[in-house]
Every structure is written in structure tokens, then in C-alpha cells.
Amino acid sequence: MTMNRLYMMAPAVLLSLALGGCTAGTQAAPSPPPSSAAANIGVSAEVGQDLGNGRPTVTHDGLMVRRRVVIAVHPGENADLGAIRKKLDAAAASRATPLSAIAPGVLEPALLQHIVPELMVVLPASATLEDARGLVDQASGDGADNLGVEHFHVIPVLVHDLRFSLSASNPTALSAAIDREGILTDTLGNYDTAVKAGELDISYTGPLLGDELVETVRSGIARQAHIAASGVAVSPRSGDGAGVDMAKEPPWDPELLDEGTDHTHAGG
Structure with missing residues (x-):
């Protein structure tokens, strides 16, 4: 062929x-x-x-x-x-x-x-x-x-290259609760989690997310952490290289x- x-x-x-x-x-x-x-x-x-x-x-x-x-x-x-x-x-x-x-x-x-x-x-x-x-x-x-x-x-x-971060007394348990709820799987598809001392990071690289979807993700994470959505920070996944001014x-x-x-x- x-x-x-x-x-x-x-x-x-x-x-x-x-x-x-x-x-x-x-x-x-x-x-x-x-x-x-x-x-x-x-x-x-x-x-x-x-x-x-x-x-x-x-x-x-x-x-x-x-x-x-x-x-x-x-x-x-x-x-x-x-x-x-x-x-x-x-x-x-x-x-x-x-x-x-x-x-x-x-x-x-x-x-x-x-x-x-x-x-x-x-x-x-x-x-x-x-x-x-x-x-x-x-x-x-x-x-x-x-x-x-x-x-x-x-x-x-x-692509969007984002990190959602928040403080948590038990980040391992919080990560498991977020996975069980499934909102991030439904909204982001694939994502990575990193547990640190008193902090949970959720990283995403994929299709561009509209502002409303970003807020949906923040709210979903915050709901499981029992905090306001404003407590979930959104930042670049990496500080290196060049970004894009949309x-x-x-x-x-x-x-x-x-x-x-x-x-x-x-x-x-």
C-alpha cells in the first residue's frame, strides 16, 4: 500500500x-x-x-x-x-x-x-x-x-502546562479522595499528583482549558479539601523556557x- x-x-x-x-x-x-x-x-x-x-x-x-x-x-x-x-x-x-x-x-x-x-x-x-x-x-x-x-x-x-497546588494536613488521603470522586479524570483526562510534606500538587499537560474549566478543577479539588477554591493555586508546571501570550x-x-x-x- x-x-x-x-x-x-x-x-x-x-x-x-x-x-x-x-x-x-x-x-x-x-x-x-x-x-x-x-x-x-x-x-x-x-x-x-x-x-x-x-x-x-x-x-x-x-x-x-x-x-x-x-x-x-x-x-x-x-x-x-x-x-x-x-x-x-x-x-x-x-x-x-x-x-x-x-x-x-x-x-x-x-x-x-x-x-x-x-x-x-x-x-x-x-x-x-x-x-x-x-x-x-x-x-x-x-x-x-x-x-x-x-x-x-x-x-x-x-498545550496547557499547569500545576494546581494546595496545602493539606494529609495530602495522601486528599489525593485518594480526589481520585475517587473522578472530577479531575472527567475534566482533565490524564494528570499527575505529587505528595509533599503538607502539600499536594496536581500537574496537567494537555488541551487548552478555558477559564471556566480551570475554575471547575479548582472547585473540585477544594471541595475534597474542604477549603475555598481560592486556596487552590494555579501556576506553571515549569518555570523554564518560553510561554505563550494568548x-x-x-x-x-x-x-x-x-x-x-x-x-x-x-x-x-
Whole structure:
């Protein structure tokens, strides 16, 4: 089969560089009815990103918003997603570039509906587009055609990189209570907890959270701690590197989705 590595050109917020097949145009989303994977992607994006006609309102920005690079896989009908992930991980390991799963909701709504990825991974904060392209080139080498990949998309995205912190007399018990309630799982999906002496930290890296969702998370944590939501601090997960001023970030223009696409034959 022919496998395409897509790098679609787009503006600063979301640039998808596509190594494509021989035909012009980008990959269309599957026709309805949607697959269960596509339906799950829609739910994930809606929960994590306050999906509407564009981005959520985000004032928790600066170092709390970061630029990252993701690889989104558009598989064929009989794709082996597990084997595809192993192929990507093997290529990443040879480059000392660990990959982590990330929710598809990090994609802009228009692009998410266009690509409908069933597997997506994020590179480390220091990784560049060139790093991701090289990794895809390596992963799409010998034997990858048999895995059922139609397209690899290399895409820069914006992510929230937040830490929720609060004082607690028994942070271990508080962490367990928060996990049992499930509000953070419902709102954030994946998150990490760190228990310190008299303090609980909850860290999140994923789709941008609108201000209302951030307050929902603070309230959920505070409820279990029996304190006011104002007692839950929101800060950057890391003080290093460069953040993003969302007020200066240009909006995603879906009309640019198909412009400037570079197509290259990639196997057969």
C-alpha cells in the first residue's frame, strides 16, 4: 500500500507539515456514520478544550501555555495501532526522544475534524518540527507499510502546562479522595499528583482549558479539601523556557488548511 507522511502548511499556532502521496489535497475525514474511535475523539476534545467555533477563553497563559509538537496517525481500515505505536517508540528511543500519549483535543477544532487521528503522541518540550519529521521518516521505513498507516501528520500545537497546588494536613488521603470522586479524570483526562510534606500538587499537560474549566478543577479539588477554591493555586508546571501570550496569538484560520501542501511519494 502507499503510505503518506503529511506536513500541511498552516500559520503560527498550528502548522501541519505534510509529506503526502501523489494526489493533491489533504486527507478528508471519514464519512458518517463515524467510527467509535472518531466518536471518542470528539468527546475527548469537547471535554478538554471547551470546543465551539474556536479556542476557549484562556487567561491562564504565559508559562502555563507551551508550544509542543505532536505526531498524529491517520490509520487505514485494518491498521495495527499497537504496532504503529511500537514503531514510533522504537524510532524515538534511537533518538533519545521519549514519546507520550496526548489527547486529540490539542488540535484546533477544524483540524481535528479534518484529520480524525486514532493515535497521537507528543514529543518532549525541547523537540522541534525537524525532530518529529526525522522520527516519522525513520518510523515509516522498512515494514511500516504493513501496519496500515495512511498518513502521519506532524503538527505544532498549544498545550496547557499547569500545576494546581494546595496545602493539606494529609495530602495522601486528599489525593485518594480526589481520585475517587473522578472530577479531575472527567475534566482533565490524564494528570499527575505529587505528595509533599503538607502539600499536594496536581500537574496537567494537555488541551487548552478555558477559564471556566480551570475554575471547575479548582472547585473540585477544594471541595475534597474542604477549603475555598481560592486556596487552590494555579501556576506553571515549569518555570523554564518560553510561554505563550494568548492575547497575541493569531486565530486558527481553517481556510488555510489546504494551502501550501507539499506532497511527496513515500513508498508503495
